[in-house]
Amino acid sequence: MRHFRFAFLTLILTAPLFFAATPDITRAAELPERPERPNIVLIISDDHAWTDYGLMGHPVVQTPNIDKLASEGLVYTRAYVPSSLCCPSLASIITGLYPQQHKITSNDPPIPEGMPAGDFYKSQAYEDGRAIMSRHMDAAPALPKLLGQNGYLSFQSGKWWAGDYKHGGFTSGMTRGGRHGDEGLAIGRETMQPIYDFIDTARKEDKPFFLWYAPMLPHDPHTPPDRLLQKYQGKGRSIFQEKYWAMVEWFDETCGELLDYLDAKNLSENTLVFYLADNGWISRDDSPRFDPRSKQSPYDGGLRTPLIVRWPGKVRPGRCKTPVSSIDIAPTILDALGIARDPQLQGVNLLDAAAVENRETIQGACFTHNAVDLENPAASLRFRWIIQGKWKLIDPDPREKLAAELFDIAADPEEKHDLSRSNPQEVLLLRQKLDRWWSPR
Numbered sequence: 001m002r003h004f005r006f007a008f009l010t011l012i013l014t015a016p017l018f019f020a021a022t023p024d025i026t027r028a029a030e031l032p033e034r035p036e037r038p039n040i041v042l043i044i045s046d047d048h049a050w051t052d053y054g055l056m057g058h059p060v061v062q063t064p065n066i067d068k069l070a071s072e073g074l075v076y077t078r079a080y081v082p083s084s085l086c087c088p089s090l091a092s093i094i095t096g097l098y099p100q101q102h103k104i105t106s107n108d109p110p111i112p113e114g115m116p117a118g119d120f121y122k123s124q125a126y127e128d129g130r131a132i133m134s135r136h137m138d139a140a141p142a143l144p145k146l147l148g149q150n151g152y153l154s155f156q157s158g159k160w161w162a163g164d165y166k167h168g169g170f171t172s173g174m175t176r177g178g179r180h181g182d183e184g185l186a187i188g189r190e191t192m193q194p195i196y197d198f199i200d201t202a203r204k205e206d207k208p209f210f211l212w213y214a215p216m217l218p219h220d221p222h223t224p225p226d227r228l229l230q231k232y233q234g235k236g237r238s239i240f241q242e243k244y245w246a247m248v249e250w251f252d253e254t255c256g257e258l259l260d261y262l263d264a265k266n267l268s269e270n271t272l273v274f275y276l277a278d279n280g281w282i283s284r285d286d287s288p289r290f291d292p293r294s295k296q297s298p299y300d301g302g303l304r305t306p307l308i309v310r311w312p313g314k315v316r317p318g319r320c321k322t323p324v325s326s327i328d329i330a331p332t333i334l335d336a337l338g339i340a341r342d343p344q345l346q347g348v349n350l351l352d353a354a355a356v357e358n359r360e361t362i363q364g365a366c367f368t369h370n371a372v373d374l375e376n377p378a379a380s381l382r383f384r385w386i387i388q389g390k391w392k393l394i395d396p397d398p399r400e401k402l403a404a405e406l407f408d409i410a411a412d413p414e415e416k417h418d419l420s421r422s423n424p425q426e427v428l429l430l431r432q433k434l435d436r437w438w439s440p441r
Helices: 007-011 063-070 085-094 124-139 143-148 184-187 193-203 226-232 240-265 326-337 353-358 424-439
Strands: 039-045 074-081 155-156 209-214 271-277 304-310 317-318 362-367 379-388 391-396 405-408
Touching: 039 085, 039 240, 063 240, 063 271, 063 304, 074 405, 085 124, 085 143, 085 184, 085 326, 155 184, 155 193, 193 209, 193 240, 193 424, 209 317, 240 271, 271 326, 304 326, 317 362, 362 424, 391 424, 405 424
Parallel strands: 039 209, 039 271, 074 317, 155 209
Antiparallel strands: 074 304, 271 304, 362 379, 379 391, 391 405
């Protein structure tokens, strides 16, 4: 069943329409005539392959609730996160900045030379490093902070790496400072009640709200309910893949619970919902770990995600195959609310079809799991990558001792065939564009 991973892609990604909106979508969405004050909900999956959805054509995985959300909204089938690792990816979503801008490039601080990793995570060096990373978030134009200045209540649940939720400007939340998100990680896996309580509080106070729902799902440990695991047993390449698929459906169930609550409270019509994953995941056959061409890698298996935008009456349902980025979410929200953007933001408004279609390139950078230098993003750099038209260039940092790779991702979505040697001019031109975007040296 190995062909399940990507074989069905040719049904979705035909070259003639690869980077154009589908024919029935002349505009990506309808811009609001005046600034609104909708509620904002961000649903962020954790370690979830872009292929593993019903809406993306997967022949086995079932995601009925996310599929329903997609049918009611605008689906960008080729969205990307700048960096394929949880902490920097989430920081980019909430700030609209690239990792080299907000300086949160890695999951964890540097490990002092000679210190065992097990000792490091209990050390003062670790605590000091995390404090620096939290200060970087304090300095960034995080969405909860900007929305709070405009009358919004906000709530953090699930994954959060920047210490206490207050470092992001949230008015309330679950995480107090532990790695990954401590108490926040109960959301989805154990309960949804803190979210419901927050929504009810916002309604009682008659205030718009911003909700960050980023559960540690389908992220390992892959411990799905038996009723879901039984559905997938015998359908995958290995028990590890089957457990992961069951986790995906478990996550989908929690999304349905959240969206149903909005319906039950008559909030869906005035709520702008975004859905995406923080980075990809491909299961290995021989262990519960991830395939090296997924999470932490510069390949689409780590960087790509569907991105859904639902705003009833404002966003026209449909599909768009033009590439977009997770850094586009923040400017989209700010523009919808009439809030001035920080000049550092380089993303486009996803509700502005012309801006989406006219952007020339999508790019990002991948860094080490543990930072090398918390104040110098270039010190931790591993890869830069860029997409223009059908081409994708992966440009390794010299320290990686790897050659650049060039892929025609329209014809080769699995990135199996490196065309850099036969297209040296394309490599040169794309690298020049990467340097204009960010030249780390």
